[in-house]
Structure formats: structure tokens, C-alpha cells
Amino acid sequence: MKGYAIIKAKKKFGQNFLKDKFYLNKIAKAMPNTNNLVVEIGPGLGDLTEKLLEKRRVTAFEIDRELCEILKKKFPNLDLKCGDVLEYWQNGSLVNESYDLIANLPYYIATNIILKALRDKNAKNILVLIQKEVADKFSAKVGDRNYGSLSILASQVAKVKKLFDIPPGAFVPAPKVMSSVILFEKFKDSYDEEFAKFLKVAFANPRKTLKKNLSKFNLNLSEFGLADTIRPHQVDADTFFQLFSASKERSEDGKNEFTTGDRKNN
Numbered sequence: 001m002k003g004y005a006i007i008k009a010k011k012k013f014g015q016n017f018l019k020d021k022f023y024l025n026k027i028a029k030a031m032p033n034t035n036n037l038v039v040e041i042g043p044g045l046g047d048l049t050e051k052l053l054e055k056r057r058v059t060a061f062e063i064d065r066e067l068c069e070i071l072k073k074k075f076p077n078l079d080l081k082c083g084d085v086l087e088y089w090q091n092g093s094l095v096n097e098s099y100d101l102i103a104n105l106p107y108y109i110a111t112n113i114i115l116k117a118l119r120d121k122n123a124k125n126i127l128v129l130i131q132k133e134v135a136d137k138f139s140a141k142v143g144d145r146n147y148g149s150l151s152i153l154a155s156q157v158a159k160v161k162k163l164f165d166i167p168p169g170a171f172v173p174a175p176k177v178m179s180s181v182i183l184f185e186k187f188k189d190s191y192d193e194e195f196a197k198f199l200k201v202a203f204a205n206p207r208k209t210l211k212k213n214l215s216k217f218n219l220n221l222s223e224f225g226l227a228d229t230i231r232p233h234q235v236d237a238d239t240f241f242q243l244f245s246a247s248k249e250r251s252e253d254g255k256n257e258f259t260t261g262d263r264k265n266n
Helices: 021-030 047-053 065-074 110-119 132-139 149-157 193-202 237-250
Strands: 037-041 058-062 079-082 099-104 123-131 158-166 179-186
Touching (some): 021 047, 021 123, 037 047, 132 179, 149 193
């Protein structure tokens, strides 16, 4: 395909270019119809960027300097930021106005980007193409195998919709796993970061009971209608927030150290 033949995907940036026009059109149509600025992360060769510019103002962030030069020539009027998007996100907001985020996110950084956007008060809608496994974690419901801290945090801030899957063959080069497009329609500016830390403790050992994971907080689960044998994935988001609020109220100084050391987050 023209363009892709002369650009070699760089592993250090986790690049997999979406080339299939059917899915490109489907993603463009899935973007909520608002007057907000569109922020695109990782525009690549601009296949999706071109469609977005037909309808909205677009600011794009591209870390690959080689691709930046191509994009500058292809779209002279595009507001293009060349560099690591995380470095632009230093002060809590990526841009100084309301925006809708759209991105084909590298798998290694997808979760971090989504969580930053969920915390960004200026981000109103988030439409991202990510690894299916990650999309399943963000969209999982209570009782699901993938239900955990990510799905709970997302549900506190946004209406989450997993829209459709995209097969490996739609990309150049083809990834080894299935991808999914997921939409977060935010109804709240951000989530409580202390609550996020509390959830990491609650899900630090998903196979253990919730009582065991939260033992340091000395909570009586029966007060919340929970059995001592219940596991974290069986508890809904509202109840987790009640547990979190109770743990703060009962601490001597009004604070808790919600840390997991070097345990793996769920």
C-alpha cells in the first residue's frame, strides 16, 4: 500500500498502522458529534487524520520525527505537535480547551493514556483503538473475569462502550492479537486518585477474598451486606466507594496509605 511501503514501523514506538479503509471509516463515524477540538494521538501517516480534518479542528501529537515530516507536508494546516504526548500532559490537561480524544494507541502505553484522559477535566470523549484484552478490562461488568480497578474507575467517570473488534490483518504490520475500539463518554471531570489507590489494594490479589486484601483497613464487610468469603470481582463499584469512604472516616488522621508496593496492578 502506498506510503506504508516506504515507512518501516518502529518497534520502540509500538507502531501498527491501521490501513483498512472500512475500519478507518467506521472509527471516524463513531466519534461523537460535538463542536470540541479533536485531539489525535499517534496519527501515523494521517489516514484517519484526513477524515477528521474534513469535519473538525484537529491537534495531533506524533512522537516519530520521520512521520512528523510527512504529516507536515501532507497537512499544512494541521496543528501538529512533534514529541512525546506524555511530556505535553505535565499540568493535568493536554490542551487548554474542551476536546475529544481519538487514538490508535500502542499497547504498551494504552492504559496510561486512557487513565490520564479520564483524569483530564478538558477531555470530554475518548475514542481509542487498543488491544482487545485492555478494552475488555475497561468495559467489564461486576462478576466478569476481567472486572477490576480499571473498569470501576472508568465507570465512575464515563459511560463506557466497547464498539467493535478489528482483526490483525487490518494493520501494517499485523499485530499478534485482536484489537478493539472503545468509547468513553465522560459525565464527570475526573476520578478520585485516592480511590484508585484503594482499588489497587482491593485487587492486588484477585484470587484472595476481599476481606484478606483489605485486612489493613479493619473493615467489617457485613456492615455493607458482604460475606467474608466474597472476592473482589463480585463487588460493584458503588459498594467499593462506600468501603473506601468508610476506610477514610475510620483512619486516625483522615488519611490512608493506599499502596501495593511492587505488586502487579489489576
